[in-house]
Amino acid sequence: MIDLAQLRREPEVVKAALARRGVTSATLDAVIELDVQHRQLLQEAEGLRAQVKDLSRQVGEARRQKDDAAASALAETSRTLGDQEREASAALDELAATLREQLLFVPNLPAPEAPDGADEHDNVELRRWWVGMDEGAAQPTYEAHQRVAHWDIGTDLGILDLETGAKLAGSMFPLYRGFGARLIRALGFFALDRHLPEYEEIRPPSFALTETMMSTGHLPKSADDMYEIGRDGLWAIPTAEVPLTSMHRGEILAEDQLPIRMTAQTACFRREAGAAGRDTRGLLRLHEFDKVELFAYCTPEQALEAHADILRRAEGLLQALGLTYRVLDLCTGDLGTSAARTFDLEVFSPGVDRWLEVSSVSWFRDFQARRANVRYRTSDGSTALVHTVNGSALAWARIWAALVETYRQVDGSVELPAVLAPYLGGQTRIPTRSS
């Protein structure tokens, strides 16, 4: 949620910033107008309430003086005012709800450094990395045996069974088996270990209350993309960011606690409602996938470094796995609702011949903290909202795809990078079924 006080104080600044991501001036004017009305009504209701309270005190006083006639008269006046107050308060509540609702739909102000742009085509590529680059290789090269899509490799080697996954839960719910299942497990363990002990490992619930989903901005705006368990008032989490952001919801943290850094692997559930039929082959787009998330609550001063650290770690994993990737600086038109600045990491999938997003590293400023009401005590004793940053490190389904393609051998087997050996019982080779 943006800062209403800032919108009130410097509307032109906010408008200019949000215009970069397509929010019209009229939208914000409507919010400002609601805010004006809200405060007018607030004063009216509070004035009435103050009178009722004062009269009530006088009633009590009169009763003690045994002046029942005066007490009754005062009570009568107070009752009348009380009715008016009730009416004003009801109107006030309605207006406040409308204001809040509109405010919840206003996206975050983009960071000045975020590049301008309308959509994903305007994202700015900052750099690429591939094996051998440091030794002077001009570009990654792939042989014909690496140009096989992971869904074919998965079927050939018996490590991915999408048909059975679909039989159990519908399409886009993958089922890994044998070495494929073990590889997914290994990737999560591998990444979590690398983030300890700087990041505390968390294993959060897989479902979250509506209020929890609100804090990160996933609700109300993206309700169609979330799995809802209506009977219990719960939602399946689309990312560990949801529970992690709310861990300190409503709290005031001590400044010396910050930054609080956490990592968690969870299943992530996404309905992908707006993407029906697109990129549905193999593991390109799924309703459920595992992802290790990195997250930090920090002071505004710590935020940039915390953001950079998560990006470094995500890149470090990709480099350790020897996968080709690129870093994108998301343009204002492609930023998520809550983000001020986001870097996406895309891994190259030689078999599918496409770049696949495997990480999104975002700085939210105080946008999420305002919704979640997470603050800290500053050195001068006052309170301030924390900043939140997070990023995937990494989303495993697509990494799984890039790995089996990149490391496919001439004979059809897959020879995985040695860094994974400790997590694979020492066996890095996925053999062909005939061998």
Add this chain to the structure above:
RNA sequence: GGAGGGAUGACAGAGCGGACGAAUGUACCGGUCUUGAAAACCGGCGUGGGCUUGCCCACCGUGGGUUCAAAUCCCACUCCCUCCGCCA
């Protein structure tokens, strides 16, 4: 799932219709005393919001209700504790 008990400021813990944003203790901050520290004593010490910046309003688990007036009474819900049942 059944029965009972509970939820109050950083913590502990009073209050159970009116002068209660809330006793008291601890912790914390400032001061006096002291060579210094401790002790003792004095003072301060929740969070938001509104505007005429001095006042007003809200908040005692959450949401409703009763009343001139609710931390206090009523209803519903959530969570915690104890016991019983069931269960990986």
